Amino acid sequence: MKISILFVDDDRDVIDGYKRMLFSMKKEWEQFYAISGEDALKIMEANKIDVIVSDMKMPGMDGTTLLSKVMELYPRVLRIILSGHQDDIKIIRSTTLAHQFLLKPCDTNQLMNVIENAFSLRTNLENDKLMSILNGIGQLPAIPKLYLEIEELMSSPDVSLERVSKLISKDPAITAKILQTVNSAFFGLPRRVTSLIDSLNFLGTNTIKSIILYLQSFSSANYPPETRVYCEAVGSHSLQVALTAKEIGKIEKKDKQLMDDIYIAGILHDIGKIILLQVPGYYKKMLILNTTGLKRSIDIEYELLGVSHEWVGAYLLGIWGLPKSVIEAIAFHHSPSKINESGVTALSILHVANAFVNYKGDKFSGNELDVDFSYIGNLDLIAKLEFWWDSTKKFKEIDNE
């Protein structure tokens, strides 16, 4: 499927620059150009647009007004701000108006990466069903603001744990929840951690960043009261999977980048289940279909909706701009053989960690694990399963208090 992109900038030289830069992408991207917000809305009325890339400062309708109209009228369109001013980006980051922010000048590769990552999943066959489910939901949650602020701080040269800690502690509610989470039995820290700076020292900034995503994604405050217990259960399952996956990554001596990806993929792998709670009537129907609690959630989803939480989650994280390996691991965590890969990757680790945590028995039994054996066999991992199990079963024995 061709992606259609609308570029909006009042400066004709900038528009000509885009045209030159993206000439080679003509086959893959249908391109539209507008020189004002008004012009952009007219184009959107007449054409199906997937992505809008807009300037901020424009005479007449400015970028902020344009994007708020697009958000209201076409909530599924990916909104990107491309601005020449760091300050403008800071302001718009504090809102949910844009999904991605780029600083001018931005090269073709950077722009292509952002757009292709967000849309890499759209070519899938399930796309039409997924889109109709997402359209029924309306607005998807935005990536937590604090997460973006930490990322921005981490990319500055004078970043320090003190500065990260200072930034997080501006929000006392989240600070209290972080301390509660890191002191829970899940993390098995040698002593009680009483300050943010200690948590950062023990667990590292990337883990704390993921915990922020976890806390905000599974916070029952955002969902109807009858789904609270379910949200919390998906949340603790996710944390167990993340820790199990990270342990397997450690055993396999994976590099830091992959370890961070695995952890974040573990925490967010089932976020699609939470998003699906917004589909009217879905939660009730799901409970009726699964009175015994034995049916696999993914089978229920296909039966009721024709789409799985893997894709819903992956789509959201594409919009949030998370790394491709994380998105891929989430998109295929129940069906890993749909993708071609070799070696131990974030996906294979996530697939196994999820099966370990879901397995009800306490003795290792290869046959009863809900893993795709032909996939695991092709990767030559079957012989490793028992050792991975022995090294990670401690995470299964934890009760979240």
Ligand SMILES: [Fe+2]
């Ligand atoms: Fe899942």
Ligand SMILES: [Fe+2]
């Ligand atoms: Fe899961």
